[in-house]
Amino acid sequence: MDKRKKTSDENTASVKKKRLVITLEQKCDVIERHERGHSNSKIGRDVGMPESTVRNIIKHAGEIKKKGKVASTFCGLQTTTRNRSVTMIEMERLLAVWIDDCNKKCIPLSRAAIQTKASSLFKAVKENGNEVDSEETFSASGGWFDRFKNRVHLHHVKITGEIANADENMAANYPDVLKKIIGEGGYTDQPIFNVGGTGLFWKKIPFRTYIFKKEKTQPGFKVSNDHLTIFEQSECENSNSKIEQNVGIPESTVQNIIKHTSEIQGKDNVAPAFCGLQTTTRNRNVTVEMERPLAVWIKDCNDKNIPHSKTTIQTDAPSLFKVENENGDEIDSEEIFTANQDGFDPFKNQDHLHVVKITEKAATTDENMAIKFPDVLMKIIKEGGYTDQQIFNVDETGLFWKRMPSRTHISKKENTQPGFKMSRDRLTLLLGGNAEGDFKLKPMLVYWSRNPHALRGYNQHSLPVLWRSNKKAWVTKAVFEDWFSSYFSPAVEKYCKDSNIAFKALLILDNAPGHPTTLGSLCENIKVIFLPPNTTSLLQPMNQGTIATFKAYYLRKIFEQAVAKTTGDDAMSLIDFWENYNIRNAIENIHYAWQQITTHNMREAWKCILPHCTNNNFESFSSQKQAIIGEIINIGRKLGFDELENDDILELLESHSEELTADDFLHLDRRQVFEDVDDDSEKADDIHMKEFTLKEFEDIFQALEVVKQKIMDADPDVDRKMQIHQDVDKALCTYQHMYEDLKKEKTIQSTLLKYFKQE
DSSP states (O other): OHHHHHHHHHHHHHHOOOOOOOOHHHHHHHHHHHHTTOOHHHHHHHHTOOHHHHHHHHHTHHHHHHHHHHHHHHHHTOOOOOOOOHHHHHHHHHHHHHHHHHHHTTOOOOHHHHHHHHHHHHHHHHHHSOSTTTTOOOOOOHHHHHHHHHHTTOOOOOOBTTBSSOOHHHHHHHHHHHHHHHHHHTOOSTTOOOOOOOOOOTTOOOSEEEEETTOOOOTTBOOOOOOOOHHHHHHTTOOHHHHHHHHTOOHHHHHHHHHTHHHHHHHHHHHHHHHTTTOOOOOOSHHHHHHHHHHHHHHHHHHTTOOOOHHHHHHHHHHHHHHHHHHSOGGGTTOOOOOOHHHHHHHHHHTTEEEEEBOOTTSSOOHHHHHHHHHHHHHHHHHHTOOGGGEEEEEEEEEETTOOOTTSHHHHHHHHSSSOOGGGOEEEEEEEEETTSSOBOOOEEEESOSSOGGGTTSOGGGSSSEEEEOTTOOOOHHHHHHHIIIIIHHHHHHHHHHTTOOSOEEEEEOOOTTSOTTGGGTOTTEEEEEOOTTOHHHHOGGGTTHHHHHHHHHHHHHHHHHHHHTSSTTOOOHHHHHHHOOHHHHHHHHHHHHHHSOHHHHHHGGGGTOGGGOOTTSOOHHHHHHHHHHHHHHHHHHTTOTTOOHHHHHHHHHHTTSOOOHHHHHHHHHHHHHHHHHHHHHHHHHHSOOOOOHHHHHHHHHHHHHHHHHHHHHOOOHHHHHHHHHHHHHHTHHHHHHHHHHHHHHHHHHHHHHHHHHO
């Protein structure tokens, strides 16, 4: 019986909890955290105490503080003696010698520099020292620095420029010495030179946006420091002040953390295991698929220097989630997503987003600079001897090539259909010409696909546009340089030769990221200048109405084609017409719209920087555009767009300059996955180029004969119909020669084939 009782007592003793002893320092730490606004639960987690204990400490905060004051007073009466090792003594001796040498050489020193040098010296002395001090550590803390400063009588000297103490007497005497040297050498002011060195933080710019942490070299941005942990940066021998700048923590806190490195790392090893028992795991299904294209969208905004904030990111995230949820698995159909702060912070950390500062391309317009620029430009023109024929300007613009006004039933139907909307498929155009207005440059078109299906079999060099491609359908520096060298320079040279003027030109550009600053070195006959920053909307000639009018002509042409295709004997439905409308049709309409921009249009666009180009007798761009919009509305009535109004057309024309949304980049992301697979088939298609056949020539000639005959029968004016008949024959002369050459070639091939068969 006694034996069993004894066993029971031993078990009780073994499970009895050991009383937790809390020091006065720990209690004061809890009270300090509470006064800083931390919750009881957070304090408990941080210091490793139960929440009830934290509440009890806070309850008796007044009594604890009194004890803390008494303890600090008592401890102040006690002194401790530090036994400084041989390594420390030798390190400080060498450090004092180094400081003295720097002072003699007038090399400026700071506290951070001395602490960094002390760490490196301690390490070197320790490696070469005795084994007794092999376990000693040194952190070059603020307390050590203060004691070292007192020991070696180091005084803080304010350093100006490159000298610690300016010698005013010597400075006062030096001009006379220099004057004597100049007199002896017979120097004038021209051959007397001076140089000086200075530091420059070459990528420090204000204002904020989110960018990926891994993208550290984007143009226009301040490159941030790698946010390594404090321990990693300390091991890399970074100074405490440098770590303070990198991680945004006060230097005193950094010193305290480094001082308790071993304790903190020990807690860090325990914490994950402990936290693992309390954490829950989220199954991020549709959310994961949404965040990937969202990151692509942010990356594209950064590439184009488009500023974006936390609000814009949170606004686009739900639309992406909705698209993914509609196209995803039924298992996730009930999942709900809210772009709140709790969701944004994990996304920011997961995709390495951090706040970096940026200068927007045109955050505000600089009206003062815009007023001064015409005079500056006129001076450049006079010095270079340029005429209006030799002054050029180009500008990029986006075009959603398959978009209808939002109130049309075509647009409404498209919005109800799942998947990517073709109205969001955008291309980029480069448009421009000279100030005389008599030379419009061939438009350059940049599309996301190198060889779209609608162009397969066609020779891209024969298109009425310069065809270029990249995955973002954007004019990059490489694309622009290629355009400048392969097209612009030869085209201007030919134009000058045909116009009997000297081959020289002045190209005026804005400060877009895709415009290289080194263009002037590519051709010595072409001078390139850039508009002042933040003046594009005020000074860019192509932006003064030319591009807007061009887009109005493009839309009108689409409406005219729709009417032609949906009426007559072989009429198709409007829906079928729009489904069949492809990029090749868009290119043809772009060519047509650009041809409608007249010489007067081109010249009028320059009046903002060349006042003499103003033509008071010419219809303004705004009235011309309004007239085209009226024609579009009237044509729309024929198509059944009865609700179409002036504002609907203006909304569509202005929408071409809007940013791509998250949905668009979701589609772009998916396209890029398959683009490499399509390349092989595209190359194969390039080999089999489309060619005219004899049957096609004959059908064209036959159809034209019918048209000419109808004109002859219908037109009562004999001279007029005969002139039109001759003009048609003249226009078809090239086709007639091609037909005859092809017919001869076929005849020769047929004769050879018969000959070989007889053999």
